[in-house]
Amino acid sequence: MASLLFLWIILVYSNSSILGGLYGGISYGLGLLYLPLSFYTSRINNKKRLVIKYKTYGVISILLVLGALFTGIHSIVIISIFASSIILSVGTIIVNPVHSMWESEFVKKEQYHKAFSLAHIVFATSSIVGTVIAGMVTYFSYYYGVMIFFTAMLISTILTAMLKPKNDNIPEQENKGFRESISKALNDRTIKQYLLTTALFENSIGAPFYLIVEMLVLVRFSRSPIALTLLIVVAFIGGIVGPTIGSRFKHGNIRKKNIMLNALVIPTLVIIPFLNSYLLVAISLFAYGVIASSAGPLVESLHYQIAEGEQLLYLTSAHKTITGIGSAATVIMIGIAIKFFGVSIGFYISAAMAFLAVFSYILSSELKKFNMT
Numbered sequence: 001m002a003s004l005l006f007l008w009i010i011l012v013y014s015n016s017s018i019l020g021g022l023y024g025g026i027s028y029g030l031g032l033l034y035l036p037l038s039f040y041t042s043r044i045n046n047k048k049r050l051v052i053k054y055k056t057y058g059v060i061s062i063l064l065v066l067g068a069l070f071t072g073i074h075s076i077v078i079i080s081i082f083a084s085s086i087i088l089s090v091g092t093i094i095v096n097p098v099h100s101m102w103e104s105e106f107v108k109k110e111q112y113h114k115a116f117s118l119a120h121i122v123f124a125t126s127s128i129v130g131t132v133i134a135g136m137v138t139y140f141s142y143y144y145g146v147m148i149f150f151t152a153m154l155i156s157t158i159l160t161a162m163l164k165p166k167n168d169n170i171p172e173q174e175n176k177g178f179r180e181s182i183s184k185a186l187n188d189r190t191i192k193q194y195l196l197t198t199a200l201f202e203n204s205i206g207a208p209f210y211l212i213v214e215m216l217v218l219v220r221f222s223r224s225p226i227a228l229t230l231l232i233v234v235a236f237i238g239g240i241v242g243p244t245i246g247s248r249f250k251h252g253n254i255r256k257k258n259i260m261l262n263a264l265v266i267p268t269l270v271i272i273p274f275l276n277s278y279l280l281v282a283i284s285l286f287a288y289g290v291i292a293s294s295a296g297p298l299v300e301s302l303h304y305q306i307a308e309g310e311q312l313l314y315l316t317s318a319h320k321t322i323t324g325i326g327s328a329a330t331v332i333m334i335g336i337a338i339k340f341f342g343v344s345i346g347f348y349i350s351a352a353m354a355f356l357a358v359f360s361y362i363l364s365s366e367l368k369k370f371n372m373t
Contacts, residue, residue, distance in 0.1 A: 001130040001131070001133065001134045001145070001148070001149040001152065002085070002088065002149065003210045004130075004131055004134045004135060004210060004214075004228070004229075004232060005134045005142075005145045005146065005149060006023070006065075006081045006084070006085065007020055007023060007024070007210055007211065007214055008214060008225065008228070009077065009078075009081060009142055010023050010078055010081060011214055011215070011218060012218075012223070013074040013077060013078055014074070014078060016339070017211070017215055017335045017336075017338040017339045018335050018336055018339050019078070019335075020211055020214070020215070020335055021211060021331050021332045021333070021334055021335015021336060021338075022332060022335065023081070023082065023085060024208070024210070024211055024327075024328075024331035024332070024335070025328040025329070025331045025332035025335070026082065026085060026086065026089070026328070027085050027086075027088075027089045027328075028323075028324045028325075028326075028327035028328035028331060029324060029325065029328035030086065030089045030090060030093060030324065031093070031320050031321045031322075031323065031324015031325055031327070031328070032321060032324065032325060033090065033093050033321075034093050034097070034317040034318070034320040034321040034324065035314070035317050035318060035321050037090075037093050037094060037317070038097045038314060038316070038317035039314075041094060041097060041098060047098045047101075047165075048160075048161075048163065048165060050094060050098070051094065051095050051098055051099075051160060052157060052160055052161050054090070054091035054094045054095060055091055055095065055153070055156065055157040055160060056157055057087055057091055058084075058087055058088045058091045058153055058157075059150065059153045059154050059157055060087075061083065061084035061087040061088060062084055062088075062146065062149055062150040062153055063150055064080055064083070064084060065077070065080045065081055065084045065146055066143065066146045066147060066150060067080075068080035068081075069142055069143055069146060070143075093320070096316060096320060097316040097317050097320075100312060100316040101312060101316075102163070102165045107304075112300070112301040112304055112305070116243075116296070116297035116300040116301055117243035117244070117297040118243070119297070119300075120239065120242070120243040120293050120296050120297055121239075121240050121243045121244060123239070124236045124237075124239030124240045124243075124289075124293060125236075125240060127236045127239070128233050128236045128237065128240075130152070131229055131232045131233055131236065132229060132233060133145075133148055134148070134149070134229070135225045135226065135228055135229025135230075135232070135233075136225075136226070136229060189366050190306060190366040190367065191306060191307070191315060191318075193360075193364040193365075193366045193367055194302060194303070194306055194319075194364075194367065195318060195319055195322050196322075196360055196364070197258075197357060197360040197361050197364050197367070198299055198302075198303075198319060198323065199319075199322045199323045199326045200326070200353055200354075200356045200357035200360050201258070201262060201295065201299065201354075201357040202323045202326075202327065208330055208331050208334045208346055208349070208350050209235075209350075210232075211331060211334060211335060211338075211346065212334065212338070212343065212346035212347055212350065213228070213231055213232065213235075213285070214228060215338055215343045215346065216231075216272075216281070216343050217231065219342075219343050220276075220343075221278060227278070230282065231281065231282055231285055234282045234283075234285050234286045234289070235285040235286065235288060235289040236289060237286060237289065238285070238286040238287065238288065238289020238290040238291075238292075238293065239289045239290075239292070239293035240293070241289070241290050241293075242289065242290040242291065242292070242293035242294035242296075243293050243294065243296070243297055245290075245294065252371065253368070253370070253371055254298050254301060254302050254367070254370045254371060255361055255364065255367040255368055255370065257295075257298055258295055258298055258299070258357075258361050259358055259361045259362060261291055261294055261295040261298075262295065262354050262357045262358045262361065263354075263358050264291045265288065265291050265292065265351070265354040266351045266354045266355055266358075268284050268287045268288045268291060269288065269347045269348075269350050269351040269354065270347065270348065270351045271284055272284050272285070272347050273343070273344030273347050273348070301370075302367070302370055303315065303316070303319065305370055306370075330349070330353065333349065334346045334349050334350075337349065
């Protein structure tokens with residue numbers, strides 16, 4: 001909901017793709033904090049309490065945005081959204097590595113691909129619900145959209161409080177400093193190749209998605225939240241279809257499949273600027289959703305095969321740091337490029353990232369040994 005709702009409010013209130021790009025860039029750029037914060041997190045005994053605390057901060061920050069909307073002053077609303085985004089992003093930085101550690105308890109290695117395909121289906125389904133709610137409500141009032149977002153985050157925090165993870169504590173290693181802990185976890189050629197290829201993949205797939213689609217709607221399709229909602233929903237429906245199909249294929253080399261899927265992303269992105277028909281754009285975004293969501297479970301399966309335990313926490317943090325830095329640069333660059341060259345350039349830059357991801361996978365010889373489990 002934040003990806004659609006907050007970005008849409010910024011774009012409408014400011015009429016600036018640069019500001020929209022900066023909004024996404026700050027969120028991703030805070031990924032620089034992943035590694036130091038994961039080191040800090042690994043030293044906390046009760047990680048569940050830590051997660052709940054930072055999710056609560058996020059809930060409060062959304063409430064502040066709601067209050068800012070009632071002032072009716074555009075500059076205050078935009079500043080409050082940026083502040084809330086920073087708080088939510090820092091909370092995510094704290095929460096994600098811990099969730100990653102918890103998830104490894106529930107899934108056996110031979111179930112990775114099937115389990116992560118299911119997770120992507122659930123994510124896409126919940127994203128459809130969130131997008132429909134955000135888009136439809138935004139059509140009538142931003143206030144209602146932020147109120148529903150606040151309620152959803154509050155429920156999420158309550159549900160998190162009900163979790164009972166077995167592995168809440170990683171054994172303390174007090175004799176290690178930050179640099180030594182990180183170096184030991186990441187000083188591996190396989191991990192380095194994985195981090196580079198997945199960073200490129202996520203920059204082409206995820207980082208600029210909302211920005212370029214929302215700008216496309218603002219420029220070509222009557223600035224309508226309904227038109228935006230339908231396009232986002234179509235992409236997420238593709239996000240359900242992709243893992244549903246992919247989970248049936250239980251064998252094969254992960255690297256080869258990702259080369260193919262990244263290559264297929266390129267034409268689906270490049271063709272969209274040439275389409276004046278809303279229906280054809282929707283079909284292309286559906287295909288994009290199918291391809292991107294098919295690749296997602298493969299990346300996660302690779303992630304959990306490479307590391308475990310404390311190394312998994314640091315790998316997750318390193319992965320988020322590198323993708324965050326790249327995504328921040330990509331989104332800001334696309335926001336600026338759209339301002340001067342039009343919305344089409346956003347799709348071309350994303351396609352170029354997908355091409356680089358293909359090239360990187362081809363060169364990543366260490367990833368040859370990983371197969372679907």
